[in-house]
Amino acid sequence: MVPTPTILVVDDEEKMISVxxxxxEQEGFKVLTALNGQEALNKVRTFSDIDLILLDWMMPGLSGIDVCKQVRQTSEIPIIFLTAKSEEFDKLKGLEIGADDYITKPFSMRELVARIRVILRRIQKNQSTQPEESNKDLFVRGNITIDYAKRYVEVRGKAVSLTxxxxxxxxxxxxxxxxxxxRLQLLEMVFGEEYAGYERSIDTHISNLRKKIDEDPSNPxxxxxxxxxxxxxxxLV
Structure with a gap:
């Protein structure tokens, strides 16, 4: 029997959370709620069964951006931003800091549920199929060692934490x-076709990756x- 997915809803507007x-819950989800960023982080630390986070972009105190960054330090829980911002820069920024999707207010509840189900199906599919690279538990090239089973990376003998x-x-x-x-190929291979048009977000991820694995990121x-x-x-590596 498939367990009921648990969704954490984070918004500083009680009416929005209630709706x-x-x-x-009518659609069959279990729901946890938080009215601010710190409460959201506490819920993430307390409940190990959270399957997805709906996260308000603009909140007093810890913003949605701050929460997303802190969650991404320790967890890969899917995050959908709820945002009133529709400018391309804001959408790119959300993807760059680790969000999986975003939906712009006002939105229909049917669309929101559809977005949630798409991401949960993608996660389930990834967990149930063997990725190409998992044919080998260990992969070594130059000074880089990858353990696919453990999702562990070592560079020049030191462990490196990657998103x-x-x-x-x-x-x-x-x-x-x-x-x-x-950039488009990488974007589609990592995020899927729905993110076509946001190729520039790849540059930020590549830049962050270089800082972690290259001795001289400016001359990688x-x-x-x-x-x-x-x-x-x-x-030549």
Missing amino acids: IQNYL KTEFKLLTILIQRPGQVFS DYIQTVFGVGYKFGE
Whole structure:
């Protein structure tokens, strides 16, 4: 029997929380709520069964951005931002700090539930299928060692903590040294086709990844820029 998904709803407006909670419960979800960022972080630490977070972008105190960043330090729980901001910059920023999706207020509850189900199905599919790289438990190239089963990365003998997106980017690039990937290709391979149009978000993830694995991120040996096209993993590594 499939367990009931648990959704944490975070918003500083009690009326908004009440509307979302009632609808989600009618749709068969278990719902936890938080009225501010600190309460949300406490819930994440307390409840280990949270399957997805609906997170308000603008809140007093700890903003949704702050909460997302802190959650991403220890967890890959999917996050959907609830935001009144529709500018491209804000959408890109949300994806860059680790959000899985966003929905702009005002929104229909049917659309919100559809977004939730798409992400939960994607997570379930990823957990039930063997990824290409898992054919080998260990992968070594140059000074980089990857343990796919444990999602563990070691660079020059030291453990490196990568986000889910950074890990996926590294595994895509490192297995095909010299092959050039466009930003759009990487975006679709990591996030899916629904994020087409936000290729610039890949630049931020690549920059963060370089800082963690390259001795000189400004002159990288591992992940190299192919100007006007995209990125590749160094052939001589």
